[in-house]
Amino acid sequence: MKKTIFSLVASALVFASVPVFAGGGAVLEPPQHPWSFEGVTGKFDKQQLQRGFQVYKEVCSTCHALSKIAFRNLSDLGYSEDELKALAGQYKVIDGPNDAGDMFERPARPSDIIPGPFANEKAARAANGGAYPLDLSLIAKARHDGSNYVRALLMGYENAPHDMKMPDGMYYNKYFAGHQIAMPSPFSDGAVDYQDNSPETVQQYATDVAAFLTWAAEPKLETRKALGLRVMTFLLSLTVLLYLYKRKVWKDVKGH
């Protein structure tokens, strides 16, 4: 048993010594929000994801694409097939060529990717003073502590310190690396009209859209954690049995 504990402690130590990655410069750590999807049994809050999608649709999507998400994926948020058909029908997509060789416009179907606001990166830059509004599909995984970072960033707008000169078209944000961000503060209280009784505040919008973008980046999170619980239970029981069996087999070996 002593040896077992020793080997466990040893492997724990090796893991604990995995070096800390340094980020790019001194950045304020985002405040930690108690997300519903945290922890071993974490699950998304579908109401929250729907609110987050609403915020994305009404605010973020004017500049930011979500190119990895098709309308059909939104069924994860609790929308029915008819709701998704109706939602997709509000968008137009380019399809073709048809038999005459022409591209044509048609209403989107649930299997289509949610159309982005710009045809390409150049068009996006031209419309945004040279800045490129990022695709948000993976943003929650493409930033350290992504869910908290997105939430903090959206609430992190402040007046620039007096000694800091902000270039035209740049805004001060305390959570953004370098503190100069080309995106203006996207929300004001009451800007999005929620269907449920959730508070219509910047903080609530930021939290909901960060949760939605976490889902967008890792849609299999719930499946993963649920399967993980079963796999871990199996593996831990198996390991205990193997340990007991090992002890039984080795019982008569002297001097090892």
Next chain:
Amino acid sequence: MASTVYNPNTKGWKEWLDHRLPVFTFMDHELNKYPTPKNLNYWWNFGSLAGITLVIMIMTGLFLAMHYTSSTTLAFNSVERIMRDVNGGWLIRYVHANGASMFFMVVYIHIFRGLYFGSYKPPREVLWALGVVIFLLMMATAFMGYVLPWGQMSFWGATVITNLFSAIPVIGDTIVTWLWGGFSVDNPTLTRFFALHFLMPFLIVGVVILHIVALHRFGSNNPLGIDIKEKKDTIPFHPYYTIKDMYGLGVFLCIWAAFVFYAPNYLGHPDNYTPANPMVTPAHIVPEWYFLPFYAILRAVDFNIPLGFYTIEAKLGGVIAMFGSILVLFALPWLDKHPVRSARFRPYYKWIYWTWIIAFVTLGQTGALLPDQPFYFIFFGHEVSFGIKTITVAQISTFWYFFVFLGVMPILSKIEPVKALPYSISNPVLTAKEGK
């Protein structure tokens, strides 16, 4: 006349086959009866763990390859498609991506065990050298695998590492162009890295087989580092070590699964979820954690080395140091000629070993930091810093890494006392006596 009659010479199909191709005799000999020292501790589990990890990596990799597309325009999206739309794709990919980390974890412990218990000493020099070859192949495989998702860190990591070859005098630039298949890391680079990433694991399997053949020639070393003297020193591999290895595997899979299911991106870098962009350099290009010690050695040489007739520039010096830090392992059996294998019975080396381990882990941490920032590490949740520049710490650690091999070990071979060794594994105390 009897010779004209066909005689299968057997009782059942196993004996029939074994008579013609002795697979069962071989398996019985090498996996069942194979006499193994009875005193192996849990540090001896890591060889079999590495072998099993290799098999899991090849299997998950095969299924990933069925869905992956090695084109710069499609690679990133094909990985996302695996994560979102392929049945169980997210699981296969997370097992594979974390598996690379697990593989290195296991192999590092396996190597450190060999270093402590003198497993590289005669008659196991070739066994050790084959292990170093496996380690080199693993590094190449892991590096090319990390390029495949074609994220920012994939692209910039590939750019930094392939550019190292430009440090070679005269022909360096030509070699780099040849490696890239063009004038920058681009589509030809990605496709060849995919082809090689698929091939190299099978080369590793080949060298692993040689590694096991060499191992079974003299059998495992053991914590006492003494040869097997009598029959009762050993036990058959099965069932004793099969069950012990299975138990170790259980513990290992629990750790692996914990990462896969609960922290699948903890060991990765967030930048790799941003598609590769040759026009935007990440703020801080870092390799995966398992390369950090060697990355630190590469960066530690930030000065030119004048040799009188020729000046080795800092970049080339760094490349030589980095490759040298692994190549020196080949020479280890001839650098350390002390007759005692196990550090348990080497009063000086026992301590030197741990200073080397500390230097190696320190190098890992310096590799994660920027050269000019003050060195720090996290110790039980507290940030510890001495106000020394990271590059300085890396240089001291690099010096010690090499000096242990090239200076300390040859000296210890001459001056370290040879203490009393146990008479045999099964008789460790009774006949121990002083002197050589």
